[in-house]
Structures are given as C-alpha cells and as structure tokens.
Amino acid sequence: MHAAVVSYLQVALDVPLQRTFDYLWAGPAPTVGSRVVVPFGKQTLAGVVVAVSAELDPARGLTVAQLKASQAVLDDMPPLPADILALCKFCSDYYAWPLGQVIAAALPGALRQPQPWQGGQALQFWQALDVTALLGQLSPRAHKQRAVAEALAVPRSIEQVRAVAHDGGRWLKEWIAAGWVVEAVPQADTAPPQASAHPDLTACQASAVARLNAAQGYQPFLLYGVTGSGKTEVYLREIEARLAHGGQVLVLVPEINLTPQLEARFRLRFPHEHIVALHSGLADGERTRNWLLAAQGRARIVLGTRLAVFTPLPHLALIVVDEEHDQSYRQQEGFRYSARDVAVYRARQAQVPIVLGSATPAIESWRNMREGRYTLLTLGQRAVTGAKPPQMTLISTQQQRLFDGLTQTAINTLRDCLDAGQQALVFINRRGYSPVLACHECGWIASCKRCDARLVLHREDRRLRCHHCGWESPPPAQCPDCGNADLQPLGFGTQRLEETLTGLFPDTPPLRIDRDNTRRKGSLDAMLQQVHAGEARLLVGTQMLAKGHDFAGLSLVVVVNADAGLFSTDFRAQERLFAQLLQVAGRAGRAGLPGRVLIQTRYHDDPFYPQLMSGDYAAFADRVLQERKANDLPPYSAWAMLRAESKTLMRAVTYLREAVQLLRTQPGIHAGAPIPALMMRKANQERAQVLVSSSSRPALQSAMRFLMGELLQKKAPGVRWYIDIDPSEA
DNA sequence: GGGCGTGTATTT
DNA sequence: AATACACGCCCC
Numbered sequence: 229m230h231a232a233v234v235s236y237l238q239v240a241l242d243v244p245l246q247r248t249f250d251y252l253w254a255g256p257a258p259t260v261g262s263r264v265v266v267p268f269g270k271q272t273l274a275g276v277v278v279a280v281s282a283e284l285d286p287a288r289g290l291t292v293a294q295l296k297a298s299q300a301v302l303d304d305m306p307p308l309p310a311d312i313l314a315l316c317k318f319c320s321d322y323y324a325w326p327l328g329q330v331i332a333a334a335l336p337g338a339l340r341q342p343q344p345w346q347g348g349q350a351l352q353f354w355q356a357l358d359v360t361a362l363l364g365q366l367s368p369r370a371h372k373q374r375a376v377a378e379a380l381a382v383p384r385s386i387e388q389v390r391a392v393a394h395d396g397g398r399w400l401k402e403w404i405a406a407g408w409v410v411e412a413v414p415q416a417d418t419a420p421p422q423a424s425a426h427p428d429l430t431a432c433q434a435s436a437v438a439r440l441n442a443a444q445g446y447q448p449f450l451l452y453g454v455t456g457s458g459k460t461e462v463y464l465r466e467i468e469a470r471l472a473h474g475g476q477v478l479v480l481v482p483e484i485n486l487t488p489q490l491e492a493r494f495r496l497r498f499p500h501e502h503i504v505a506l507h508s509g510l511a512d513g514e515r516t517r518n519w520l521l522a523a524q525g526r527a528r529i530v531l532g533t534r535l536a537v538f539t540p541l542p543h544l545a546l547i548v549v550d551e552e553h554d555q556s557y558r559q560q561e562g563f564r565y566s567a568r569d570v571a572v573y574r575a576r577q578a579q580v581p582i583v584l585g586s587a588t589p590a591i592e593s594w595r596n597m598r599e600g601r602y603t604l605l606t607l608g609q610r611a612v613t614g615a616k617p618p619q620m621t622l623i624s625t626q627q628q629r630l631f632d633g634l635t636q637t638a639i640n641t642l643r644d645c646l647d648a649g650q651q652a653l654v655f656i657n658r659r660g661y662s663p664v665l666a667c668h669e670c671g672w673i674a675s676c677k678r679c680d681a682r683l684v685l686h687r688e689d690r691r692l693r694c695h696h697c698g699w700e701s702p703p704p705a706q707c708p709d710c711g712n713a714d715l716q717p718l719g720f721g722t723q724r725l726e727e728t729l730t731g732l733f734p735d736t737p738p739l740r741i742d743r744d745n746t747r748r749k750g751s752l753d754a755m756l757q758q759v760h761a762g763e764a765r766l767l768v769g770t771q772m773l774a775k776g777h778d779f780a781g782l783s784l785v786v787v788v789n790a791d792a793g794l795f796s797t798d799f800r801a802q803e804r805l806f807a808q809l810l811q812v813a814g815r816a817g818r819a820g821l822p823g824r825v826l827i828q829t830r831y832h833d834d835p836f837y838p839q840l841m842s843g844d845y846a847a848f849a850d851r852v853l854q855e856r857k858a859n860d861l862p863p864y865s866a867w868a869m870l871r872a873e874s875k876t877l878m879r880a881v882t883y884l885r886e887a888v889q890l891l892r893t894q895p896g897i898h899a900g901a902p903i904p905a906l907m908m909r910k911a912n913q914e915r916a917q918v919l920v921s922s923s924s925r926p927a928l929q930s931a932m933r934f935l936m937g938e939l940l941q942k943k944a945p946g947v948r949w950y951i952d953i954d955p956s957e958a
Numbered sequence: 959g960g961g962c963g964t965g966t967a968t969t970t
Numbered sequence: 971a972a973t974a975c976a977c978g979c980c981c982c
Contacts, residue, residue, distance in 0.1 A: 241970095267970090269968070269974090270972080270973055271971090288970085290970065294970060945965075945966070946965080
C-alpha cells in the first residue's frame with residue numbers, strides 16, 4: 229500500500245461568478261485542461277481544470293476542510309490544449325467575462341454536460357488488416373458482407389460501414405473480435421486535386437496567392453476585393469498550399485446560411501480532405517464529433533461561424549475570416565466577443581498567417597492596413613470575364629408618387645427585367661408585413677408592453693410580434709384607446725411588399741426570403757434551389773439575401789428604402805449602410821448579364837450617395853477614418869460600455885453614477901454620465917449605460933479591471949450589470 | 959396552517 | 971445560473 233496521492237484542482241465552472249473553484253482529487257493528478265465532474269451547491273456540474281497543485285495555495289483563502297472532492301475526471305475529450313486555455317484566459321480578461329463561461333462557449337454542448345459523452349465510437353475508424361484474406365473467409369454468396377469487407381480496405385467509421393450494409397455494424401464487431409479488422413487512423417490523401425478544379429487566376433489573384441504563400445509565422449492580410457472578384461478562389465489556393473505542408477486551416481464565415489454553399493465548394497475542391505462544419509445549426513452530437521475530429525487533428529479543414537474560432541487545432545497553419553466586416557462575428561448576448569478580433573489574436577498566438585477578406589472592410593481593419601499592421605492584397609476586377617460592376621441609379625421618392633412604397637420607375641424597370649426573362653430582387657430591410665399598426669382616429673400605435681418598441685404586424689398568421697423580446701398576440705379588433713375598428717398598417721415590411729408585387733406581377737409570383745420563413749432547417753436551401761433553377765424570378769428579401777449568394781440570372785436589384793441608416797445617431801451607421809448597399813448591389817449581374825441597381829431614397833442630395841455610386845469603398849473608408857480621428861472616435865480611442873439593468877431606471881442610473889465616481893479616480897479615463905439605453909426598456913427591465921473611453925487601451929483595460937473588483941464587492945440588490953468592450957452600438 | 963410571490967445569500 | 975430559505979401576504 230502506498231500513501232494516497234491528493235491533488236488540488238482549480239476548476240473553471242460555467243457559472244456567472246468571477247472566480248474558479250478548488251476541489252480535491254484523490255488519485256493521479258489530472259492534466260490541466262481535463263474535463264471534471266464536481267459537486268457545486270446542490271448541483272453537479274462539469275468544469276475544466278485550469279490548474280493543478282500538490283498543496284493548497286494559501287492565497288486562495290480556503291482551508292482543506294472547506295473543499296469537496298471532484299467526482300470524476302472524464303476522458304471523452306482530449307484535455308483542452310494549453311493554447312486554447314490561454315486564448316480563453318485572454319478573452320476572459322479582455323472581455324471581462326468569467327473564465328468558466330468563456331470556456332463553456334468554446335466547448336460543444338455535449339461536453340458541457342456533467343456526464344461522459346457517449347458518442348465516442350463514431351470517432352473511431354476501422355480497417356481490414358488483409359482484405360483478400362478476409363474475403364477468403366466469407367461465403368462467396370454473402371454479397372453484402374463482401375461489400376463491407378471491401379469498403380474496409382481504407383479506414384471507415386461505423387457510420388460509413390452501416391451505410392454500406394444495414395448489418396455492417398454487427399459484422400464489423402465480429403471481425404474486430406476475430407482480429408480481422410483493427411482500429412486505424414485515416415490518412416489524409418495528399419494527391420493533388422484534378423486540374424479541372426482549378427480555374428485560371430487573374431493577375432490580381434495570382435499576385436495575392438503568391439504573397440500569401442510567402443508568408444511565414446504571424447502575418448495578417450487584408451484581402452480587399454469587390455464582390456465577384458474571386459476572393460474564395462484565393463482562399464482555396466492558399467488553403468491547398470497550407471494543407472500540402474500538413475497543416476490544418478480554420479475558415480470563418482458570418483452566417484450558418486453560408487456554410488452549406490461554401491462547404492459544397494470546398495468538398496468539390498478537396499475531395500480527399502476531411503472537412504467539418506461547426507455552427508449552432510448542427511445537432512449536438514454532430515457538432516461534438518466535428519469538434520473532436522478537429523481537436524484530434526483528423527479534420528484538416530474547419531468551416532464555421534464565430535463559435536468555431538475556439539476550436540482546438542493542433543496543426544493550425546492558416547486562418548481565413550471571410551466577409552470580415554460582418555456584424556455576425558460579434559456575439560451580442562452573454563459573453564460578448566468579436567470572433568474576428570479573437571481570430572487575429574489566435575493567429576498571432578499560433579504564429580500563423582490570417583486572411584481577412586471583404587469588399588467593404590471594417591473601418592478598424594482598414595486602419596490597421598493603412599497604418600501598416602495588415603498587408604493589403606487587392607483584387608481589382610471581377611473574375612468572370614466581361615462582368616462589369618453594376619450600374620447604380622438613385623430614384624428620389626420626393627419627386628415621385630409612391631405606389632405601396634414603390635416608385636413608378638422601379639415598377640417599370642422591374643417589368644422590363646421580368647419581361648426579358650431575367651431575375652430581379654427587391655430588397656427591404658424589414659421583415660414582417662408592416663412595421664406599425666396604427667389608429668388613424670386617435671394616433672394609437674401598437675407597441676410592446678415590455679419593451680420600448682413597436683409591434684410588427686405579420687400577415688400570414690395574423691400576429692403582432694415584438695422583434696426584440698419575442699412577445700406576440702393577435703392584433704386587436706379595434707383601437708384599445710378610442711374603439712375605432714379601422715386599424716391601418718403603416719409602412720412596409722417584406723410581407724406587405726410581397727403582397728403588392730403579387731398584385732403587380734400576377735404572372736411571376738414573388739418568392740419572399742427572410743428570417744420568418746427560413747427558420748426551418750433546409751427551407752432556405754430549398755428556396756435558393758428554386759432561384760437557381762429559375763423557377764422563382766422575382767425575389768423579395770431582407771439582408772439575408774444580400775450575403776454571398778450567387779444568382780446567375782439576376783440582373784436587377786431594387787432597394788426600396790435606403791434612408792434609415794443615413795441619419796442614425798450611431799456613428800457606424802453610414803459605413804454599415806455603404807457595406808450593405810454594395811453587398812446587395814453585388815448580387816446583380818454576377819455572371820455575364822449586366823447588372824442594374826435602383827436605390828429609392830428621399831435624400832438623393834446627400835454627399836453619401838456620390839461615393840456609393842462610384843463604388844469606391846477605399847475613398848469612403850479613408851474619409852470615415854479621417855472623421856473618426858478628428859472626432860476621437862474608435863478606433864482612435866478605446867471604448868467600453870458599462871450597462872446596467874434594473875426594474876426601475878432610477879436604480880440602474882444611481883448604480884452607474886457610483887461606478888462613474890469610481891472610474892473618475894482612474895488616470896486617463898473619460899466616463900460620461902449615465903444615460904438611458906437606446907431601447908430603454910427591454911423585456912420589462914429598465915436599462916441604462918455609461919460610455920467609458922480612453923486614448924490608451926491599456927489604461928481602459930486596467931480601469932475596467934479596477935471597476936470590476938470594486939463592483940463585485942458592492943452588493944446591489946436588483947441591479948444586473950455587465951461590461952461591453954468595443955461596443956458595436958453607442 | 960398552506961400556498962403563493964419576492965428578495966437574498968450561497969455556491970470550493 | 972441554480973438553488974434554498976426567509977419573509978410577507980392572502981386565504982377564511
């Protein structure tokens with residue numbers, strides 16, 4: 229008998245508490261990064277070991293008697309590697325969010341449960357030691373068995389075996405027991421893809437690829453190219469080069485909707501590579517499996533949305549962030565982070581190149597490029613020979629009568645386009661039927677009882693919905709204030725536009741595509757299929773349609789109302805509008821057909837439009853940068869937003885006022901006055917916020933750390949607060 | 959007393 | 971976040 233070995237584990241748990249918890253473990257010390265099951269109050273939770281020691285550190289302020297024992301160390305996942313733990317630690321510090329919750333965000337759902345994951349067998353691959361000998365053992369008439377045996381000439385997962393024959397799993401088990409089949413690791417096939425898969429590169433593309441190929445260690449690139457200039461082909465070439473050297477690549481895309489399309493293109497290009505997708509639309513089991521395959525280094529291409537930025541990749545050699553300006557890279561709830569920024573940090577940490585691609589780069593990235601921190605790669609022309617940038621026209625809605633939101637010019641142009649047998653897209657930035665339901669007698673407007681927001685009328689199911697908290701109800705039969713029975717929808721959403729277009733073009737029924745009718749899995753794919761097949765020629769949609777989809781027959785885009793973004797209080801609104809309109813415009817005329825874009829606006833005189841029409845994003849971005857610098861706005865000053873929610877606005881504001889007092893003791897920090905949030909009330913919580921800024925990011929970081937320490941010690945009944953670093957809206 | 963909402967202390 | 975418990979309130 230030898231003495232029992234006891235280790236002390238520091239465990240990060242998925243709880244909103246700014247500390248880690250200590251547990252005893254009797255037995256051989258687990259590796260840092262291991263998944264453990266621990267008791268926590270009355271609960272049993274899964275956590276990740278972030279430190280192991282042989283003695284209890286007195287600085288933890290605990291006695292051994294206070295510690296509980298960890299229940300289990302799980303081996304269903306390889307311990308989180310040190311680089312991912314370090315990345316999580318960095319994010320926890322930078323974004324002021326509990327480490328345990330950052331780690332939880334980095335793990336797939338099944339690995340956050342306090343039970344071992346049972347899907348491990350799906351990860352194993354099996355191969356026949358000697359196929360000929362095995363075939364000799366089998367009856368010549370057992371065709372199915374023989375087919376399975378032949379398939380096992382190369383490593384196969386149990387799923388692949390079952391796909392060959394229904395009873396494949398049973399036979400596999402027998403053959404493993406008999407020693408005919410053994411576990412095997414699939415070898416990545418390094419045979420070069422067929423030459424046919426390689427389109428010719430333009431001069432710009434070739435030069436971009438050459439410079440990427442030459443990159444060693446950490447080097448960030450800004451790949452700036454108009455829609456249709458062939459950014460994806462540049463990614464593919466560089467990925468191919470990095471894979472050839474045995475590396476793994478991480479490709480981030482803004483939205484789940486874009487992954488199937490890109491995935492298909494990648495599979496076609498790399499038929500022998502193990503490619504996995506990682507996004508929130510996957511079933512838990514599949515996401516866990518894909519995550520583990522990447523973590524084991526078996527999947528060499530990871531294609532995912534923002535959450536994929538935390539995937540362990542032992543042989544990471546390249547990171548690609550497609551459409552790097554896209555807002556979807558920011559997590560807006562809970563652990564607020566920017567996956568693009570985290571990706572850049574990760575590239576530096578892993579000492580690998582990173583490519584940020586966009587036709588309309590984020591102003592922050594543009595500045596990094598202008599100041600020499602990012603290398604600029606420009607793709608100047610459209611890759612399809614003969615394709616020209618779309619012709620943009622402004623239509624003033626001040627001078628023309630509107631017919632249900634559409635000008636006569638727009639209607640005529642739509643008709644010409646449809647008569648010519650081409651496709652058209654009508655773009656509107658609002659889903660639903662109409663934004664407001666109003667009473668013309670007394671001015672009553674349907675609004676949410678829990679938020680400061682208007683309710684949106686959805687015609688299909690006759691419901692009023694709050695797009696902010698999800699509350700819904702049937703529309704009232706009469707005005708609740710004055711009893712008038714004639715309530716009128718005001719303004720336009722996708723659904724009302726769909727109705728209008730149905731009336732205008734009875735022969736070409738419009739296809740509406742927005743979040744409301746694409747919630748079901750696969751429904752968007754089915755609709756896109758219709759578009760590609762030419763069955764749907766008139767499309768109505770929100771920004772969902774603006775992103776990344778290639779519609780060969782589309783030659784006209786009508787933007788119904790561009791003005792909302794023009795006069796916002798948010799200093800980022802104009803660049804978003806610019807990016808959005810350029811993206812939408814990029815949908816028109818991608819393959820040979822000349823594209824036309826009509827933009828309806830009341831403010832056709834605004835200096836914004838000439839720049840948009842010229843399509844010169846570089847000039848626009850430079851001007852925005854100058855303005856930002858002159859006004860000391862991000863990225864020239866570092867911002868953080870301290871937000872507080874409470875039942876009453878008073879309480880939230882009072883709390884923030886105290887926080888401001890604390891902040892003003894810190895050097896180099898500017899803290900404004902607490903103000904009610906843009907949407908003051910949301911889900912029955914009053915919300916207020918304080919903008920904190922500094923010309924020095926380290927100063928801001930240390931001030932926020934100081935503030936956190938102080939606020940955590942203060943008890944504030946009924947007030948919830950959090951810090952939003954680099955907030956996306958003011 | 960029982961059945962509730964609400965507020966608050968605790969979690970290693 | 972989840973949980974448990976201590977209040978106060980109502981029931982009649």
